[in-house]
Amino acid sequence: MAKLFHLERRSFVPSQPPHRLNEEQACSAPLVELADLQRILDEAGPLLKVEQVCEVRAGPHQFPVHAITLGNPSPEVPAVGFFGGVHGLERIGSRVVMAYLRNLVMRLKWDAQLHRQLESLRLVFMPIVNPGGLWAGTRANPKGVDLMRNAPVEASEPVSFLVGGQRLSSALPWYRGGQHAPMELESQALCSVVQNELLNHPFSIAIDCHSGFGMVDRIWFPHAHTIRPIEHLPEMQALSQIFDQAYPHHRYVVEPQSRQYLTHGDLWDHLYLKASAQADTTFLPLTLEMGSWLWIKKNPRQLFSRQGIFNPLAEHRQQRVLRRHMAWLDFITHAASSHARWVPTGPARDEHRQAAFARWY
Template sequence: MTNLNQPPPDFTAPIDIASSSRRSADVQQDFHQKIPELLQLEQLIGEHGQLLHACCETTVLHEAMEFPLYSLRLGSSAPNAPTLLLTGGIHGIERIGSQVLIAWLQSLLERLRWDTGVQQQLQQLQLVIMPIMNPVGMYLNQRANGNGVDLNRNAPIDAEGPVPLLGGGHRLGPFLPWYRGRKRGQMEAENSALERVIRRQVFNRPFATVLDLHSGLGMQDRLWFPHAYRKKAIGNIAEYVALKMLWERSYPNHTYLFEPQSIHYLSHGDLWDYFYYQSRAQNQPHFLPLTLEMGSWMWVKKSPRQLFNMAGLFNPQIQHRHTRVLRRHIVLLDFMLAATLNHANWLPDKKHAEILAQTAKSLWF
């Protein structure tokens, strides 16, 4: 297990979680009530500092309060180790994504105490997690960040076709949802922090996957991949088809829809479109971002009164359903870990890639 305790040279050393101790009693109680996920995350960092290398990438200020934005790293520091990046909470009101990641991380850390299989996995792979990307939005129980900007409409990339009114991203102002931010302005602090992490920990790896957790209005869980800004197939579409087929062969009874976002709608400013093309500019061989959209209509259908609660539109409100969601995606997260580590066993060669690209056309394009 020695490799798990060695941070790479360019990674900030494990941090002492002092931010919580500096908060006044009133602020601490306010955080406990409004953003318990952050306190739970800080507790995990404090308890597992020997395994979990944590970095406060930035501090977001809101009404004189400081909200830390953490990145966490486990596993190999070898420069050629494949990397899995997990993110959640980009939309503050969709807090179930952060909760799923934190619950899975807690389970993973416990298994690292005794499970030699997991220990061996993490010795060969780098795992990077940013569970709470929008702490101010979560505190305010809103989609946007503290500046009223939708972080997943904030990247400098424009759609090549019509987008849904407002929902595809707009620049009218932060008084309306899905606001992109100012034209030619810098990305918001949260997204800039994410970009720093990706440049430091992901773009320098020969293979990397991403899973970004959201909850959305739909009756089924969906695994979406770029593009969001255009209807044309992404350049590495064959790799996505290969990953889809690997998932379906491994778990034939799954209930996810695996598809490109663009077959449903286009949007401006999608982060993963932006980072995909940044990875191409860095000559990274393989970069596969995915978004998990948990179908929140399933929870609303079973509890229609959630329609009258904004948070209830995006998060399960009844305890047993909440617990079910926390365990529902464990298999997917474990699969992403294994698929990232064993990518050489399923990535298509050039001849097979041509066949898979044709398969993608028949499926989606």
Template structure:
């Protein structure tokens, strides 16, 4: 492990992977944040095709500082890719057609301080300039009462937090400018099942690309029939103000440049707590697997879905054309997810 950031293992591992991937992967710092006496970089890594019209998949983690497992899963995927590039010509060919982007640690200050919010007390997933069109749960859905309470949105009219701005800028420049882009934001802390959420979090109305999302789900069901993910709009669970992915999705529709499909992986951390209730005694316990064997299982479980997204991005002409993109898929999606709306 790198000795550059011994006080934050995930950032140290990220720096180690950057060094290991020299010549294969590009890395840059898009922002720097202050956490106590530490200046912490927000890093972005890119790998694969340099063509401006190549499809891109973005992987994001560490938006909530307590949810370390999301960052760790992305770091494991980067390690997997770098190791395979030593011997796998098929992966080399795949990456000649697809661009991958990684932002594994969006909120390094929050992770260092063992808090969900950033060092300023702002919950980044309640921080975008978008209000829910329907009532949200008190506090949980985002509020402006003050940073001493969780789920604080920030002051009305203020610019977004530096971490939120960095994420949005990267997505706008690297993903929304492409004919096709997918995004996966890795979180934990909800439910007994792993969930793949998609927008909207601010409204129960179906989004315009619902048919494409249902097609992607169908392809994954067919290829991995034994998976345990629940695919659903986030609004089936709860509504929030200020969701960054709602903001970016709506921006993509306004620009009308290409197809943008953002997903959130919400790892079912209640299972870890149910198996080991003592985790509740730890600040990190409700959000991360503590037992080594459970952590190892989680680290390998999600690689298949991440690889699937990479392959789907490079196969757009096949799965987006013809009968797979028929109106029937949107009708099926409406029946599955919105029949009660």
């Protein structure tokens, strides 16, 4: 089998097994997730292409932010992007993305079907968008800016105080950044990768992995800045329908984020609006919001841990979470590569739109 792409090697941090670091050490040592990512890339060898898209200073450290790609680079094929670690406290998001990347790397050694799939599909990974926040154990980046409130998008309806994004102070949560300041380096890097690797394809999906809302796992789609439905509501209804048919026993709640709360500055709203301005482009940005309250219910002592509010601290629960979402991520790659078979057209699109309004609005 021919080599897919060249791997640019770079040593991130001294190698140390993640399980040897406790929670306090994880916030003060060089970033464990980067060491784990390096091991995956070493295992992959020349099968991946790795690009450093920016570098972030946090305390005494300089952390790289990388985009990893594999599959067909042609802009004619569909593409899927996987993103994690946008909020530093939500380490499980990075780990879910890296678990799926590791799965693909191991399968590339023997899975001929995967190689055939990648001939007609582009995959992009940004497992650690906010390494400074992961290192410091904060939701925001090292400058105190919440990256998911940082885009130049204003909510068209009232938002909840603070939670919807605020410009009062970086000492308060959900800080958006200065009124006329440019987007943060990490936000710009994510937007650049999406623009260059996803929005130049006729069909693409993004999966952004988060945690911390509710007791069930939710799959959110735009909008977050308004209750108005997105233009691609029929496509979202069709995608949800084929997922329900293929996995009838799944426990995800699929819904627009606006059903829960509205925000200013949502990065995915910003990117969706940019994609919608392009002709003949379908871009479906999805957020996997893992319900961390369930982990707290099973272990109330996690409430006393800053990391525990957003992550499964017990090893067996973390392993269960990593297993649980592999089917969803794999489903998305197959749905993207076969989108011509399920994306509705003509009268079917109107039917899906009506079904979506009845379901979500």
